[in-house]
Amino acid sequence: MPPQVHQALSPVSPAHCRGGFLRRLLRRLDSWEAVERRRGRPPGKAWWGHLPFLVLHLACLAVLWVGFSWTALAVAAGLYFLRMFAVTAFYHRYFAHRAFRAGRKAQFVFAVLGASAVQRGPLWWAAHHRHHHRASDREDDVHSPRHHGFWGSHVGWILKPENARTRLELIPDFARFPELRFLDRYDTLVPALLALALFGLGELLASLAPGLGTDGWQLLVWGFVVSTVVLYHGTFVINSLCHVWGRQRYATGDDSRNNFWLALITLGEGWHNNHHRYPNSARQGFFWWELDVSYALLRVLERLGVVRDLRPVPERILRAAAGTA
DSSP states (O other): OOHHHHHHHSOOOGGGSOSHHHHHHHHHHOHHHHHHHHTTSOHHHHGGGGHHHHHHHHGGGGHHHHOOOHHHHHHHHHHHHHHHHIIIIIIIIIIITOOSEEOHHHHHHHHHHHHTTTSOOHHHHHHHHHHHHHSTTSTTOTTOHHHHHHHHHHTGGGGOGGGOSOOGGGOHHHHTOHHHHHHHHTTTHHHHHHHHHHHHHHHHHHHHOGGGOOOHHHHIIIIIIIHHHHHHHHHHHHHTGGGTSSBOOSOOSSOOOBOHHHHHHTTTTTBHHHHHHOTTOSOSSOSTTSOOHHHHHHHHHHHTTSEEOOOOOOHHHHHHHTTTO
């Protein structure tokens, strides 16, 4: 590998950070180093690395202790919507498929929002998705229901240690940005800051606006824990249900389906058979009646100058679907 390419793909090193405490903290948060440490461990011990994922699900039960408020529910719903958009529009359509263009600042801002969804970093996410399209529903597709069953495709693949590494070789175009490598390597940093911010906001509201009926623990549980877990499974259904439930408009050689209900909860990702027919389009709902909220918001961002060059669906593909739409 040429030296300049190797340098571009090299991760941000904690050794470059001043201060012993900061170095130790970054090492604790270093997911790339953690993956290397887990390599070669017996399978039973390797699963300990995914304990936070399991604990987060169990923590949803804390709603029984923190109670309910419309404020907490609104925060949870808002964060679900915002983070789902960051995952669908940027982690997926931008980083994985380059379906539009964005400046470096916008790229970083939406990468941070995507990272707050606790679905690993942008490079890990997009690299795995690129592999999915290369091997869709073949044996080496790690989340194919055809080969791994519903639960294996839905969540089991995430818990396998062999899928934990960020496959930089599949995403060299974005791995050259040091800020994206930082987000990917320290992928728990942004979620931790979001959790702390929600707790602090809840405590502030409890003091300044007690009529809202919320506090730090309630916003933490509803706004972070519950919202994140629902977001997990809202995203995961595209890997699992969207390959078994719905309609196939195009013969794509895999099991991808179009499903209105899944498009509704994922802001447009449920038009999955459309997407597998032409992955490079910024639009997954190919026709006006196919609701695609992420695309509509991308059009707004385009008008505002935040993104540009949204790639359309070629006319030949739309014409081919005219008889089956």
